[in-house]
Amino acid sequence: MAAKSKPELKPVVIVDNVNVVYKVFASGRKATRGSAGGGIFARKLQLREVHAVKGVSFTIYEGESVGIIGSNGSGKSSLMTAIAGLNPIASGAIYASARPMLLGVGAVLLPAISGLKNILLGGLAMGYTRKEINASADAITKFAGLEEFIDLPMKTYSSGMSARLRFSIAASRDHDILIIDEALAVGDQEFRNRSEARMREMRDRAGTVFLVSHSMKSILDTCTRVIWIEKGELIMDGKPEKVVKAYNKHTGSKTID
Amino acid sequence: MSVADYAKQHGLKKVGAREPLLSYVKHAWQRKDFAYVMALFTNQANNSKNRLGRWWIVLLPTLQAAVYGLIFGVLLGGSRPDNFVPYLFTGVFLFSFLQGAFASGATSVTGNIGLVRSLSFPRILLPTNAVIQQIFSLLPQLALLIITMLLFRMPVTFNWLFLIPDVLLMVMFGFGLATISARLTVHVQDLNKLIPFITRITFYVSGIFFSMDKVLGDYPLALQIANLNPVYIYISLARGAMVEGYSMDASMWISAVVWAFSFLLIGIWFFWKAEERYGREI
Numbered sequence: 001m002a003a004k005s006k007p008e009l010k011p012v013v014i015v016d017n018v019n020v021v022y023k024v025f026a027s028g029r030k031a032t033r034g035s036a037g038g039g040i041f042a043r044k045l046q047l048r049e050v051h052a053v054k055g056v057s058f059t060i061y062e063g064e065s066v067g068i069i070g071s072n073g074s075g076k077s078s079l080m081t082a083i084a085g086l087n088p089i090a091s092g093a094i095y096a097s098a099r100p101m102l103l104g105v106g107a108v109l110l111p112a113i114s115g116l117k118n119i120l121l122g123g124l125a126m127g128y129t130r131k132e133i134n135a136s137a138d139a140i141t142k143f144a145g146l147e148e149f150i151d152l153p154m155k156t157y158s159s160g161m162s163a164r165l166r167f168s169i170a171a172s173r174d175h176d177i178l179i180i181d182e183a184l185a186v187g188d189q190e191f192r193n194r195s196e197a198r199m200r201e202m203r204d205r206a207g208t209v210f211l212v213s214h215s216m217k218s219i220l221d222t223c224t225r226v227i228w229i230e231k232g233e234l235i236m237d238g239k240p241e242k243v244v245k246a247y248n249k250h251t252g253s254k255t256i257d
Numbered sequence: 258m259s260v261a262d263y264a265k266q267h268g269l270k271k272v273g274a275r276e277p278l279l280s281y282v283k284h285a286w287q288r289k290d291f292a293y294v295m296a297l298f299t300n301q302a303n304n305s306k307n308r309l310g311r312w313w314i315v316l317l318p319t320l321q322a323a324v325y326g327l328i329f330g331v332l333l334g335g336s337r338p339d340n341f342v343p344y345l346f347t348g349v350f351l352f353s354f355l356q357g358a359f360a361s362g363a364t365s366v367t368g369n370i371g372l373v374r375s376l377s378f379p380r381i382l383l384p385t386n387a388v389i390q391q392i393f394s395l396l397p398q399l400a401l402l403i404i405t406m407l408l409f410r411m412p413v414t415f416n417w418l419f420l421i422p423d424v425l426l427m428v429m430f431g432f433g434l435a436t437i438s439a440r441l442t443v444h445v446q447d448l449n450k451l452i453p454f455i456t457r458i459t460f461y462v463s464g465i466f467f468s469m470d471k472v473l474g475d476y477p478l479a480l481q482i483a484n485l486n487p488v489y490i491y492i493s494l495a496r497g498a499m500v501e502g503y504s505m506d507a508s509m510w511i512s513a514v515v516w517a518f519s520f521l522l523i524g525i526w527f528f529w530k531a532e533e534r535y536g537r538e539i
Contacts, residue, residue, distance in 0.1 A: 010267060011263070011264070011267050011269065012269075013269075014260060014263070014264050014269060016260040022537070081374055081375075081536065082272075082273070083272065084272075084377060085272040085273035085377055086273075086373065086374050086375065086376075086377060086536045087273075087374065087536045087537060088273060088533050088534055088536065088537050089273070093260065093261065093271060094271070094272040094273065095260075095261075095264035095269035095270060095271055095272065096269055096270065096272050097267070097268060097269050097270075099272070099377060100272065101377075102375055102376070102377075106375070107369075107371040107372040107374070107375040107376065108295070108372050108375075108376060110298055110299065110302045111302075112301070112302035112303075112305050112306070113298050113301055113302050113305075117298055117301075120294060121294055121295060121298055124288075124290055124291040124294050124295075125291055125295075125372075125376050125378065126376065127288065127378065129290070130290055130294075153305075
């Protein structure tokens with residue numbers, strides 16, 4: 001399926017036995033172990049480890065778009081931020097053909113300034129030059145469908161409108177490797193269709209897309225491969241229909257979406 | 258064939274590895290627009306909250322200086338430094354830059370953790386952004402300072418131009434301060450609680466409202482130590498440049514240059530050392 005006409009598959013992302021461990025200061029007893037007693041005063045502030053991703057390995061080849069599924073807290077986002085190089089890994093290694101880009105431009109945008117200024121700010125945050133972002137500002141506005149509102153402060157936007165702007169900024173240029181973390185669940189139906197079309201377009205230009213989503217419909221519509229993660233471990237990796245079916249059986253859902 | 262070899266064979270690079278220092282600095286320099294625009298827009302966003310907006314940048318330090326002037330001017334009575342108001346304003350305005358760089362540097366990474374976790378860019382742009390914001394507040398204050406000098410009839414001389422290198426060196430020192438405090442608070446969040454005390458103590462020992470020479474005149478050793486305090490050095494040089502009755506000496510300029518360059522370089526190096534860890538530690 002992913003091979004297209006090429007006989008040999010070209011790897012784009014290699015995740016090799018990756019572990020992500022968070023160290024947190026937490027007080028209180030461990031939830032998993034029986035209480036040693038001592039009451040409230042015995043509780044100490046101690047360093048605890050949270051093993052978020054446990055020895056996950058896979059190789060993604062050119063032209064694949066990968067759906068990542070799993071329940072809340074299963075380690076999906078930890079794995080994705082690790083692939084984007086934002087979250088240091090405890091052991092293992094991640095290799096990529098280009099710097100994977102997480103669709104997370106939302107964190108830099110400021111509600112008090114206009115949409116247009118936010119386009120400039122978001123673009124610069126993603127590493128575009130001022131010139132590049134000025135050249136594509138109109139196209140971004142149009143894609144987001146915010147022509148009438150672009151000079152208004154972003155705090156006047158509805159949550160759907162801001163989500164549209166965020167997606168449009170992040171997807172304004174082709175990324176070789178793009179990671180989208182539950183971004184498509186927002187926006188109205190029309191925008192959802194447009195963004196899914198844009199994702200397929202990026203994928204077709206030999207870009208690799210990771211999509212983290214709880215919507216099995218989005219996963220089936222856009223992905224060519226699905227990886228299921230549960231409690232930090234890789235449960236299943238394969239064709240979308242097969243993995244989604246097994247996942248649905250596990251969660252007990254009968255319908256898709 | 259090992260995974261590493263397989264990756265290498267297909268031209269794949271390891272993700273999340275820290276760049277060498279020189280290319281890191283170069284990379285950060287290429288992205289300086291981001292730090293600048295972010296500082297500019299953050300300032301605009303902050304100013305849009307209040308009715309008086311950007312006027313607060315000037316109003317606040319003026320009020321502050323006026324309060325200090327009133328209190329210390331009365332308290333100190335006869336032992337006030339000469340040309341008290343220009344003396345005090347120079348101290349308060351320059352100090353507010355260094356204090357701001359230190360405090361906002363400290364929160365520049367910890368306060369933007371969402372940003373750190375969602376976009377990749379040289380993290381040093383975050384303390385840089387904090388320092389640029391402080392420069393935006395410093396510039397109107399410098400203008401106000403010059404107006405103060407004129408109002409109090411300080412003679413306008415070519416020496417006033419020495420304010421420029423002095424401020425530049427101070428900004429370099431402040432940048433180093435911001436990068437160091439940025440990394441330290443990432444490792445030890447508790448430091449944030451101590452920052453107000455550190456700035457208070459520095460405020461009181463840096464001769465903002467009293468004359469170091471008058472107070473420590475009988476203790477030559479203490480005076481010598483006090484003269485090494487970088488905060489005091491940058492403020493004294495500015496006074497020497499503009500306030501009548503004060504002078505700049507060469508040893509102070511040497512100290513100012515040494516402090517500026519060593520803090521700048523150590524700050525960059527120190528911040529860079531933990532570059533790949535900023536996303537993790539909270």
